[in-house]
Amino acid sequence: MSAANSLPPMPSPGLQGDGAKVWQRFTLAERLARFSIYFAIVFAVAWSVHSVEVISEFIWDAHVQIADMGQRMWPIAWGFYPKGVHEALIETLNIAAVSTLLGVLMAVPVGFLAARNATPNRFLNYCAKFILVSTRSVNTLLWALFFVAVFGPGALAGTLAIAFHSIGFIGKLFSEAVEDTHKGSIEALTAAGASKLALIQYGYWPQVKPTFWAIALFRWDINVRESAVLGLVGAGGLGMALDTAINLFQWDRVALILVTIFAVVIIAEIVVTEVRKRII
Numbered sequence: 599m600s601a602a603n604s605l606p607p608m609p610s611p612g613l614q615g616d617g618a619k620v621w622q623r624f625t626l627a628e629r630l631a632r633f634s635i636y637f638a639i640v641f642a643v644a645w646s647v648h649s650v651e652v653i654s655e656f657i658w659d660a661h662v663q664i665a666d667m668g669q670r671m672w673p674i675a676w677g678f679y680p681k682g683v684h685e686a687l688i689e690t691l692n693i694a695a696v697s698t699l700l701g702v703l704m705a706v707p708v709g710f711l712a713a714r715n716a717t718p719n720r721f722l723n724y725c726a727k728f729i730l731v732s733t734r735s736v737n738t739l740l741w742a743l744f745f746v747a748v749f750g751p752g753a754l755a756g757t758l759a760i761a762f763h764s765i766g767f768i769g770k771l772f773s774e775a776v777e778d779t780h781k782g783s784i785e786a787l788t789a790a791g792a793s794k795l796a797l798i799q800y801g802y803w804p805q806v807k808p809t810f811w812a813i814a815l816f817r818w819d820i821n822v823r824e825s826a827v828l829g830l831v832g833a834g835g836l837g838m839a840l841d842t843a844i845n846l847f848q849w850d851r852v853a854l855i856l857v858t859i860f861a862v863v864i865i866a867e868i869v870v871t872e873v874r875k876r877i878i
Contacts (some may be wrong), residue, residue: 609782626795649795671853677843683839689753690835690862693825697757698818701764708765709772715784716776716802730773734766742828753834760821760828768817776802811877822866824845826859866873 624632711717711726720775741759749755784801829837843851 623745636709667849670849673850674853674857675848675850677852678854679858682851683836683855686829686839687858687862690825690829690837691822691830693753693756693760693835694818696823697760697764697825698821700757700761700815701768702814703815704761705765705768709769710776710798710802712769712773713776713843715779715781716798725768726773730766730769732766733762734770736763738763738824738828739831742831746831749836752835756825756828756834760824763824764821766819767820768813771813772806772810775813775861779805812874814873815877819866819870823863826862 627666642650665829681875708726708729710720712730714723717723717726718810741762743753749758779802783805784797785867787801825834826836829835829839831840836855840852840855843849843855
């Protein structure tokens, strides 16, 4: 008899040779739950694609429209930069800088109140977290529309819109950084009778300082991009110049503004990277 024929028969899946159960990674209930989740995701995607109602004629004609738009944008109106783009660019950078500063000043206290280890009062925690969630849940464009209605079109509306939206972003990340601090130095300062301000200055701040600068720089980078778009709803900056050029069908100027926005975003990314290397 050959060696292959002398081997014992293989047990059935899920059972050993003596009928005992074999360990499986997932139970039947877990497998059904995973299948249900996958099925729900596929169904949601399919239903979304069906409900979008994409017009197929526009898709097949897209390359022709893109080529036509490219011809209208070329050559780029470089001579329009001094009188039509430069001032709007400076306003965009000012909006980003001031809104980031205001967002940090408003978000840091709220972030401390939202951190459970820094503020053990649950009522204050819930109030602070409500502020973080509410400011973050409202899109920047909606904030801009609100402040344009209150203060009128201009840089002030854009600055306040980005600043209020930044509260939720900065405050959320900052509160998590505070909650991740080590308890040793905090407990030592508390045992020595340190005041609340001393705890923040000598206990929390040295530990969260790198994270704070990383969040602030990253948010400034985001605000530069957002400030370039908010002008489309009248909130000042390059967006207003872009909206005006589009409404007047001045596509060569539109190309110039788009190139300027792209260059500003790239330069801002480089600046943030270099500053982080030297600060953090």
